[in-house]
Amino acid sequence: MHILVCVKQVALPGASGSRINRYDEYALEEALLIKERMPGTTVHAVSVGSQRVEAVIRRAMELGADTGIQLSFEPDEEQTPYQVASLIASYARAARYDMIIAGVMAEDDLQMQTGPMIAALLDYPYASAVIAQEIRPDNTVYVERECDARQRQCVELELPCVITVQSGINRPRYPSLSNILRAKQQEILRPSVPGGNMPAARETVTRTFQPEIKPKGVFLGGTPREKAARLLGILHEKSFL
């Protein structure tokens, strides 16, 4: 199996620095589990963005990706899922992966678009929000998609395909010392993408604002002790205590 894992670097407001998108840790771990079961499997990790995404590619290599790939995109502040998917699909078309694994969602933009878009661009079958997966000898993959109300949809896909993974599908590992050392030295590949003109964005963010968060009711005020006393009073009034 030749597997491509999509990893995004996210910087969340209030957090210090940036890190790998959590859902992509699950995506990468799922690829590494396949590699353990199927000797000869290669796992490539790709990230789209400017120089800054090197950190997340190195992280993927520390965790066990054999090769790290950066697809440059500048300026990269406002890349839309369609633009990212276009770049990844143009690269992957020539590289012929058996399976492309992305996270179900990026924790920053919450779009849930990139994986299915890569599939559509490559004309591969796909499934999103995958919570269990098994590659079968007949070149198909059986997946369980997590649906609403705890239901799972069971789907068979022909390879090559794209899946996006849901959190909890596995327990991501910690980097090993040997992979940490390797990641430091190994070069990141920066292929030029064939057919490489970046398509224009199909939607534009025109305003970003802090939504007004006012509780339906009230914020309790005072010292922690006063808040505790008020809370107990409310619980008593409402007959919970």
Added chain:
Amino acid sequence: MKDCIVVIAQHAHGRTDPVTYESLACAWALCGGDESRIRVMVAGDPGQAVARELAAATGFTVTAVENDGLGDYNADAYLRALGPILAGMAPGYVIMPHTCFGYDLAPALAVRLGAACITAAEAARMNGGKAVFVRTASGGKLSTEVVPETDIVVLTNQPGAWKPLDNKMGTGGTVETVRSDAGPVRSRTVGFKQPEYRGNALAESSVVVAAGRGIGTRENLALIDDIARLFPRSAVGCSRAVCDAGWLGYAHQVGMTGATVSPKLYIAIGISGAVQHVAGIRDAQTVIAINNDPAARIFARADYGIVEDLTRFIPVLIEEYNKRYGTPQEA
């Protein structure tokens, strides 16, 4: 003629999923008073029955898309069946709910149609004849306004954001059937599965005390238990993040992909209030949130908000309780 607005119905077991009426309300908001622009489309089995139900309930023209390969929803089959029909219609909008159906299908459909893709829309407004959509981003911290730059827009509406549309046309609508020739499909749905969870204390309890990633460590679950023990009939719930960390089993997860609860009292502790979580507590009566971030979205759902570090606040709360009532009885 103005571009039509197509709503793709979500359905299961021969019935329209109620969230489809929210997509219709979104379409209604975008139709500019010309509801004849709205078309409803049903794909998969049993398309005819669902189409008749929808036509009767809404008065709109409903198209049932038939194709031998279309059984239960799966992306490849739906895409191949709907793609060419929609491309031929050149609609202004294609709308479906942001559910495991809509967020699966919409992005690929947008690629097929050369359309903009706007997911999890929470509101729409017109600005000089152009639609502007509001959605959450920045990890749930900020809202954004997004405008499409293309003639066709594929849109998913966040469940709960629009009030379901009731019959606006007043009369029963018509059903038309379109056959589609999708060609070979490379994926198929082979069934559905319900994971087994022992007991359903969550669904039955009148008080649910729920932990989020904000508890920081598994050990701090003891603090959550301390609060749960104050109430005679309570259960411990949690966010998905807590299950993913392995601190509690998935049977405790509340939300879109977990349990839906409707207790008299829900106490959310160290939970940010992601839409997927809040979807599970829509029917909770009183919600109390404890979070050290005054801008956490959970406070928009809370009747009482307490901005404190939970590790410091909960011990104080228990002390105050003990002062009033004495030490709680062990259950």
